[in-house]
Amino acid sequence: MSIVVLGTVALDTVKTPYGFRQKMLGGSAAHFSMSARLFTTVHLVAIVGKDFPTEYIAFLEKKGVVLDSLIRSAGKTFHWHGEYQGDMNVAYTKRTELGVLVEFCPQLISYQRKIKNVFLANIDPDLQTRLLECMEKPRLVGLDSMNCWIHNKRKSLLKLLKKVDIFVANDQEARALSGQHNLLKAAKWIRQRGVPLVLVKKGEHGVLFYSDEGIFSIPAYPTDCVIDPTGAGDTFAGGFMGYLSTQKRFKSQQIKQALVYGTIAASFNVEGFGMERTAELTMSDLHRRLAEFRKIVVF
Amino acid sequence: MSIVVLGTVALDTVKTPYGFRQKMLGGSAAHFSMSARLFTTVHLVAIVGKDFPTEYIAFLEKKGVVLDSLIRSAGKTFHWHGEYQGDMNVAYTKRTELGVLVEFCPQLISYQRKIKNVFLANIDPDLQTRLLECMEKPRLVGLDSMNCWIHNKRKSLLKLLKKVDIFVANDQEARALSGQHNLLKAAKWIRQRGVPLVLVKKGEHGVLFYSDEGIFSIPAYPTDCVIDPTGAGDTFAGGFMGYLSTQKRFKSQQIKQALVYGTIAASFNVEGFGMERTAELTMSDLHRRLAEFRKIVVF
Numbered sequence: 063m064s065i066v067v068l069g070t071v072a073l074d075t076v077k078t079p080y081g082f083r084q085k086m087l088g089g090s091a092a093h094f095s096m097s098a099r100l101f102t103t104v105h106l107v108a109i110v111g112k113d114f115p116t117e118y119i120a121f122l123e124k125k126g127v128v129l130d131s132l133i134r135s136a137g138k139t140f141h142w143h144g145e146y147q148g149d150m151n152v153a154y155t156k157r158t159e160l161g162v163l164v165e166f167c168p169q170l171i172s173y174q175r176k177i178k179n180v181f182l183a184n185i186d187p188d189l190q191t192r193l194l195e196c197m198e199k200p201r202l203v204g205l206d207s208m209n210c211w212i213h214n215k216r217k218s219l220l221k222l223l224k225k226v227d228i229f230v231a232n233d234q235e236a237r238a239l240s241g242q243h244n245l246l247k248a249a250k251w252i253r254q255r256g257v258p259l260v261l262v263k264k265g266e267h268g269v270l271f272y273s274d275e276g277i278f279s280i281p282a283y284p285t286d287c288v289i290d291p292t293g294a295g296d297t298f299a300g301g302f303m304g305y306l307s308t309q310k311r312f313k314s315q316q317i318k319q320a321l322v323y324g325t326i327a328a329s330f331n332v333e334g335f336g337m338e339r340t341a342e343l344t345m346s347d348l349h350r351r352l353a354e355f356r357k358i359v360v361f
Numbered sequence: 362m363s364i365v366v367l368g369t370v371a372l373d374t375v376k377t378p379y380g381f382r383q384k385m386l387g388g389s390a391a392h393f394s395m396s397a398r399l400f401t402t403v404h405l406v407a408i409v410g411k412d413f414p415t416e417y418i419a420f421l422e423k424k425g426v427v428l429d430s431l432i433r434s435a436g437k438t439f440h441w442h443g444e445y446q447g448d449m450n451v452a453y454t455k456r457t458e459l460g461v462l463v464e465f466c467p468q469l470i471s472y473q474r475k476i477k478n479v480f481l482a483n484i485d486p487d488l489q490t491r492l493l494e495c496m497e498k499p500r501l502v503g504l505d506s507m508n509c510w511i512h513n514k515r516k517s518l519l520k521l522l523k524k525v526d527i528f529v530a531n532d533q534e535a536r537a538l539s540g541q542h543n544l545l546k547a548a549k550w551i552r553q554r555g556v557p558l559v560l561v562k563k564g565e566h567g568v569l570f571y572s573d574e575g576i577f578s579i580p581a582y583p584t585d586c587v588i589d590p591t592g593a594g595d596t597f598a599g600g601f602m603g604y605l606s607t608q609k610r611f612k613s614q615q616i617k618q619a620l621v622y623g624t625i626a627a628s629f630n631v632e633g634f635g636m637e638r639t640a641e642l643t644m645s646d647l648h649r650r651l652a653e654f655r656k657i658v659v660f
Binding site: 270285356358 | 448543544546566567569578581583585613620660
């Protein structure tokens with residue numbers, strides 16, 4: 063079953079100890095799509111400006127991403143300029159040009175409203191709410207956010223939490239939202255706000271999952287080849303939600319498998335700038351590394 | 362097969378958000394013994410002062426720890442006074458009174474020299490070297506250290522690395538020793554110094570193991586009940602080395618199992634002050650939690 067993803071499509075200018083790239087294809091929804099596409103058809107809901115390169119459009123189409131609800135508006139595409147230093151665990155934002163993002167009002171072609179799986183990637187929670195209201199009867203809704211919305215649109219975000227099935231946050235976000243430092247306590251707190259499944263991404267330390275099905279903890283795939291971590295969290299979410307979209311049930315077994323697919327997809331993302339690695343990824347690449355990961359983790 | 366552990370036996374005064382305890386039994390070798398004793402007979406090599414409570418001696422003996430090489434000297438027992446705040450990930454040392462530790466010269470009863478397994482818990486690397494020279498033909502030697510020795514006795518430590526089988530470090534120590542931030546790179550660097558097995562403890566994020574047998578990554582047992590983390594790393598090492606001491610081979614299977622035993626033992630340690638929890642621990646407690654851990658981690 064296919065999935066709708068709402069989020070940003072951006073031009074990313076990124077500097078890391080391994081190099082500098084200008085105006086790469088980026089954004090939460092684009093990175094999500096690049097791994098979710100391996101499992102299912104992805105319908106992208108986003109906005110870009112007139113400056114958005116046609117080759118990026120062609121690239122996304124070639125990867126099978128449905129762009130029926132990608133708005134091309136007058137103005138400039140959202141541009142993020144960031145830098146990573148040393149351990150690359152923290153992104154330093156040098157400049158953010160919102161461009162056409164400020165006027166974004168997500169719209170869906172009518173057939174897309176019937177799609178059963180939705181991921182609300184990082185974007186203003188009011189837009190996320192609006193998109194969710196457009197969907198007819200989704201069976202699986204995932205939600206991501208970021209510190210800026212947690213602080214500035216807390217009320218909208220907390221309201222939205224009650225309407226989704228899965229909340230995906232990184233460790234800092236889970237702590238900021240809950241006020242709890244211990245991540246298990248943070249996940250419990252978030253769950254008590256009405257969302258049954260909580261997933262905390264800990265970057266190089268893996269993920270923690272918390273639900274009625276139990277607690278799951280999966281380490282990251284150990285790598286010493288981190289070139290550019292931009293989009294790793296969205297790539298994780300794409301693998302995780304992409305796999306779940308194809309499943310009938312969301313029991314321990316499916317959730318663990320989804321966590322592992324997300325982990326492996328994210329491990330490829332960090333090994334190149336932007337989507338260099340994930341753009342070329344196939345299911346057999348994923349499965350090859352998954353077998354290796356099993357040797358590393360399973361006892 | 363039994364194991365010799367060299368390290369500190371201390372009086373610990375600890376303040377955490379959950380309470381304050383004065384002069385509890387502590388120290389690297391004591392915490393190590395409390396989990397290693399579950400697997401094998403532990404021979405403790407350490408020094409205490411005349412102020413060391415006789416009930417602590419009786420307690421260690423009751424737990425089966427062999428004290429033939431525990432020196433009781435005139436003077437005061439090593440006293441560590443520390444505090445943990447907030448997330449309790451960092452110990453703030455308020456005061457350290459070395460006491461009799463400054464005059465410590467480890468000695469072994471002659472029959473102990475033949476023991477095949479040795480753990481050199483955190484203490485001056487010159488003392489660790491000295492003890493190792495006393496051993497006849499150990500088949501398994503583990504080594505722990507800390508930032509103070511990494512900075513002040515780097516040469517001794519690097520020399521000692523070539524003589525041991527396993528180096529155990531926490532993430533900060535591995536980074537400080539190697540100058541590498543990425544932990545896999547740090548582990549590789551350490552291994553190139555001549556130690557075949559490298560184990561990096563990441564606290565709440567689990568452990569990373571690096572050897573010819575492969576890379577293993579095991580998350581910590583997720584808990585929201587962290588009362589006092591003092592000694593968690595030593596308790597981990599006790600479970601890890603204790604189990605390996607009973608094994609004939611050190612292949613993937615044994616190493617993974619040892620990592621899991623260490624993980625589970627450490628998870629009990631943090632749930633109480635000092636040795637409150639580990640002192641009462643039985644193999645069936647360990648196995649019960651191990652089964653639960655398997656559900657959390659294994660996919």
